[in-house]
Amino acid sequence: MSLQKMLLNWTGVYVFILIACLILSVYIHFVEDWNALDAYNEQLLKEGINTDTMHSNVEVDLNEDVDVVFTWVNGSDPEFNSKLHAHLSSINRHNTEVMELNRYFDVGTLKYCLRSIELYASWIRNIFIVTNGQVPSWLRKKHPKVIIVTHREIFANKSHLPTFASPAIESNLYRIPGLSKRFIYMNDNIMLTSQIQLSNFITIAGKYKIKFMSERPFMCNKLCEVDRVNNGLCDQDCMTESCEMDGDDCLGKTPPKYPGTDGAFMFDSWMGSVMHTHFLLNKWFGPKDRYIAEHGAHLFDRTIINMLHKRYPKEFEMTSSHKTRHHNSIQFQFMFIQYLKETGRIDAATEMKNARNKCCHKVKLLLDNRSHESRKKQIEICELEIKLKKPTYLVVSNSFSMAMSDERKQMIVNDVEEFLDHLYPEKSSFEK
Template sequence: MLVLKCCQSRVLVRRMITAQLCWKKMHHVLFCALVLLVCLTVFSERRTKFAEKDGDGEDVKYVAENPYIGERNEQIDTVRYPKLNDIEDEKGEQEDVDVVYTWVNGSDPAFIKDFQMMMKMQNKAKPEVLALNRYNDWGTLKYSMRSVEKNAPWIRHIYLLTNGQVPDWLDLNSPRISIVTHADIFTNKSDLPAFTSPAIESHIHRIQGLSNRFLYMNDDIILPTKVYMSDFYTERDGYKLRFIEERLEHCNKVCASNSVNNGICEANCTSPSCEFDGDDCKGIANIPLYMGSDKEFMYDSWGGSLRHTHFLLNKMFGPKDRYIPEHAAHMFDKDVLSKLVESFPDEWNRTSSTKIRHHLTIQPEFAYYNYLKELEELRTNNVRTTTIWTHKNAEKIDFSMDNRGVIGRKLQFKWCKREILLKRPKFLVFSDHFTRPVYSNEKEEIQEALTKFLRSLFPVPSQFEKKQTL
């Protein structure tokens, strides 16, 4: 018994000694790894400095010594990016690119009166007055233009497309901005006044003097960091198409969107939301109708217009998966857009004449982006495209204007500023998601907080503003 205990003690001592040695070895390994990490860091910093001396040494020195450049992000932009005006095409000439904004002052009493009269003529129910929330003017246009001037100075000219309204802060004498009214571009004046963006966007390529390639932006889009022509188009990669990772899967619970206008009549698709299977069941008698409910698919007019556009593309090019464009700045080609409009003349005319959102209208961005992809597959006019998943590439921050309270809004501003510093996105987008009327006092409070936030991002007035505007 004594011998057994002695043996156990020896084994225990040996294990303790072995564990202690292993622990010491682990310390040595961790110490060596730490030393190696420090060496690599020093080497990387020195290598960067040598590279900067060989390349952009003068710019780095200027940033370091210039006492007037105090913001860290300005230093990063100066060092990291080339001068925008030096971006040239293969011919050695810089391409002219303009920006088109669509804007309406939904807070204007005259506009509200016209809108309510139109809604009454359309026999819309009283809750539809919530549609006015889509036209709220939160004052973002001024700061969007500041962001364009600062972060996209390669833009040649800005066209502001309105129903005749003009922002009171806008300097109409500025040589780089022009006011264009809906009446200037609508071919059928009886379609006016226009209250929906698809109706207006269907004529946007008719702006006189507009560059062949142009950026289309809503007033709720801000460029928080530097952007370049190459972010939207290059000769090698073609057009950069930004999509959300969502495709049109179904038009009712059992019918796939790719089954409409595919040449096969299917009873599962004979519902209003699937447009009764498009042209597939025409001329066929006694087709049983879909017996399920498609109310949830018919309720959203925007989603319905996406499906309607998808069905039209199915009819012309055949069924395939198509994704939804991101709400961001989009680059359009006037010639391509003109051909797209000519390919569906009746549908575009219907879209132009529609006063309010409707599911049987064309969604222009969705149609244009997917039309470009079809031209690329057909190898037409050397069209090339590159697909970018915006959120996967951290290119966009969504700022939702919604029902949250004062404290929630303050936290939202802090979160947004932090995300801009960390992600350095190309787009900051303000979207209106109020599910109730916004009262005047509440709107003033939100407006004041939002203006303060945007002014902190872009404190310097642009050349498009009247003097002494904040």
């Protein structure tokens, strides 16, 4: 055999061996990926997440029974104010009493929330009003569709009561006895202004309809972006209280001298709780941008909430234990909606690109410390907006930064009542 033929034969053998090795390498890599995927899916199943169905179209009965839940407190009640004052004094928070008390100032919107439900969502099965034991004076107590639920009925740990913290209350809502599997949660400052159906909240394929704002948790201090916390790398810029000492990334490490970069973070307990929840999600799903859903009515699923509680039992227990708003609380709505997004359960049409549609979805009336004349003009503009835009919701929120006399408070209540009586002139069957 000539040298040329021998070389050709050996070349063929080498090529064969190379191809065989390549095939074997691909096979081994495929098997490793397959095993890793199996292990991942098995872990998710332990956490209550079924990957076989999370992305499939699970048909939803759009005529299923759905309840509405409101949380409500009468911040003008002397007994309530006395307990709140006592708690604030016990934790030495005299300097924040004005802001705390103004947060509970009730301008009387709940009555009109119920009028709007009867007018625009009569298909709702039951209305649960969660309170600390207070009952609205105007409420018809024996109405078959309205149920007052006290905090004591839903808090598993009664030592957490009394509480003045909405995150603590919201984290326990799924325990309401007799509550529908899916329920709509609305604050008592959200009113319907046009007809809605269950299809406004979820598609027949089980995709939730969520509108996002452009706002998102961004910096937990002046030097550290929130996506750097719980990303697997110890970052000294993030080793401050506002960034939770870089989460689990710097366990066992000695923090550097405090650089003075937290700023006013600790005074914004709501955004602090959003960031705390974001850090937990970073560890679960990896760091990424997470936008905040707009303030409005949202649909929740008790099964998913129960699974989230099992995932974070200590964190939810701590949230439930806080007496007033605290930055180390789970922001219940933010976690639920981000979980939907991570598991592919949000309708693509309601993603961020369509979130800033300012027309025809929501009109907002922000009450603040402006003069009586200026507020009357503001209400006139709001009425005009509702007529022109025909939105789905009206949101009446407040931002009172100064102490107010009882006379001034009553003037604000009268202005709001006159406005809402004009918008919802007919009494509902829920009223005496």
